[in-house]
Amino acid sequence: MSFNAESFIRAMPKAELHIHIEGTLEPDMMMELAKRNKVTLPHNSVEEIRTAYQFGSLQDFLDLYYAGMSVLKSERDFFDLTFAYLTRMHQENTRHVEIFFDPQGHTERGIVFNTVLDGISSALEKARKEYGISSRLIMCFLRHLSEDSAFETFSHACRCKDRIFGIGLDSSEKGHPPSKFSRVYRAARDEGFVPVAHAGEEGPSSYVCEALDDLKVKRIDHGNRALEDPLLVQRIAREQIPLTMCPLSNKRLQVCPDLTKHPLQKMLDAGLIVTINSDDPSYFGGYLTDNFLAISDALSLDRQALITLGRNAFVASFLPDHEKQKAIDDFDLFISQF
Ligand code: HPA
Ligand code: ZN
Helix, strand or coil: CCCCHHHHHHHCCEEEEEEEHHHHCCHHHHHHHHHHCCCCCCCCCHHHHHHHCCCCCHHHHHHHHHHHHHHCCCHHHHHHHHHHHHHHHHHCCEEEEEEEECCHHHHCCCCCHHHHHHHHHHHHHHHHHHHCCEEEEEEEEECCCCHHHHHHHHHHHHCCCCCCCEEEEECCCCCCCHHHHHHHHHHHHHCCCEEEEEECCCCCHHHHHHHHHCCCCCEEEECHHHHHCHHHHHHHHHCCCCEEECHHHHHHCCCCCCHHHCCHHHHHHCCCCEEECCECHHHHCCCHHHHHHHHHHHHCCCHHHHHHHHHHHHHCCCCCHHHHHHHHHHHHHHHHHC
8 A cells, every 4th residue: 555644644643842832822712812801903803814924034923923922911811822732732643742932922011920831831731631742841032132031031930940841042033143142041051941942044054053052952943044054964963953843934934935945855864853843833824733744745755754753753852761762662653553
């Protein structure tokens, strides 16, 4: 029987390592929460919101992303948002998620840090109990804001170490190099937070080097432009630093408008640990499965490439060793039976 990539992708046990929880806010929930919280939105219908989602650059997207999150106010809102994503992930056979959140996107508009964290973490706990989905929470610093603001956010995280596993760096990349955050990353590493950072999405390959050298990250989020520096590619392969790729995000933000030209296969061929993720699924037109389907179709990925990508997500996860091994064994069992 010939290999059916779509059924394989749908059935495969999955993990997602690059997902911004605020980027899962679907237009219908946005409208509902706007009504619940008496927030006026610039758009009057789900269709109008979807039509507005046309982005020429990362910044075009970020402007709408921050406007959209203004409807999130109460702990219940953050719970509903997170649990809706986890329910979707359960339907897609996703077993493990590592979720970014952007506290400064909320504290800057007067929402209390713990309102955000309590809502997200109670949804994670419910999904663990009801769906068996394991998770890690990664708190991102908004790189367009100051180092002082990052330090203030970090001080909140220090009080909630039991629920925040790692720190990340996101928002407008150009002009905000990783080195701007060297000191807060050092402080966070000293407190035991695991560091990751967005780098080389729109910014140059030197930002990927800085993320490795100055921030000492354990994974690079995106990292597309690392390919412009062959020595850097060799280093990422040698040090086995995973890259969390987001195909539909790359397409919609014009990082790679034509997915048939996406560098994913080249990265696999260079021995990089690459994973597939959705980034901000409600803005970029697809969740985890959709991202697998889109890139598999565009690059005509074969069974072996899909297996590597699927397994990489567990390999690159921050699960403790014994849980990671169990997840990989479950994945391999699925492969042997499919
Ligand atoms: N890049 C940078 N910042 C972000 C993104 C992204 O793709 N999504 C949400 N914040
Ligand atoms: Zn991202």
